Amino acid sequence: MKKAFVAGWPISHSLSPHLHDYWLRRYGIDGSYDAIAVAPDQLNAFLSALPAADLIGGNITIPHKQAALKACARVDADARSIGAVNTLWLENGLLCGSNTDSYGFLANLDQTAPQWRSASLALVVGAGGASRAIVHALLSNGLEVRLANRTISRAEALAAEFGPKAKSNSWDTIDSLLPDCGLVVNTTSLGMKGQAPLAIDLDRAGTDTIVTDIVYNPIETPLLEQARHRGLKTVDGLGMLMHQAVPGFERWFGNRPEVDGRLREHLLAHF
Ligand code: ATR
DSSP: OEEEEEEESSOTTOSHHHHHHHHHHHTTOOEEEEEEEOOGGGHHHHHHTTTTTTEEEEEEOTTOHHHHHHHOSEEOHHHHHHTOOSEEEEETTEEEEEOOHHHHHHHHHHHHOGGGGGOOEEEEEOOSHHHHHHHHHHHHTTOEEEEEOSSHHHHHHHHHHHOTTEEEEOGGGHHHHGGGOSEEEEOSSTTSTTSOOOOOOGGGSOTTOEEEESOOSSSSOHHHHHHHHTTOEEEOHHHHHHHHTHHHHHHHHSOOOOOOHHHHHHHHTTO
């Protein structure tokens, strides 16, 4: 039996086991995918012991994505640009890593709002780990990015790292940026259950603007609800979660799995 995992701290609320279990059953694969709680000071020991534990690879989540990159013998170009890994596997006993968050973000947009590709400028709110993967994805696809973050220094640092096509903006300029941005992305935790909403007034957004959120609980965040009321195209964060899992599943278990409405319903039932 092929055994994979998702490791994080804490890990109990992860939807990933439900997602991979669904695909394992659907494709009739003799495999398992379990959530494993790994404390930060145990990460290196856990990763070194993968072969002994009979684990062939897995996902890495908060707070280990950057530390796990350092533990890898090899990482791909996406992981290097983002500075973090979320997907691990072993090759001839060597730990290898990739970051599929950029892929998941783009694949979700392609599936749900393919017209996003005609946008030339994106507003990305937030400058944390998720923002890095999304800025990398957008720049790699020829868009320019405006980064707005509560702590402006983090937006400045991220923009400087990604070069002249990414520029930082202060939080209070968000509304004035909207008319020029074909895509608006929330990468902060604002709007998540129990948190304040992201207080953007979409009044000035163009009618073709696509609004997407990485938050998926609730599935329709206050930002997406506002966008829907204004007739804007919305893309929720559950799609990104599902799509980022595809390359890992294929690597560990051999089938390229499909992201469809049945998987989505299955996950919504586990909220
Ligand atoms: P992740 O890896 O999920 O992106 P992170 O690195 O902690 O997590 O980043 C969280 C992002 O949400 C940051 O952009 C953060 O803004 P700061 O850099 O100013 O901390 C943003 N964020 C979290 N809570 C926020 C709040 N109450 N208001 C505005 N931004 C918030």
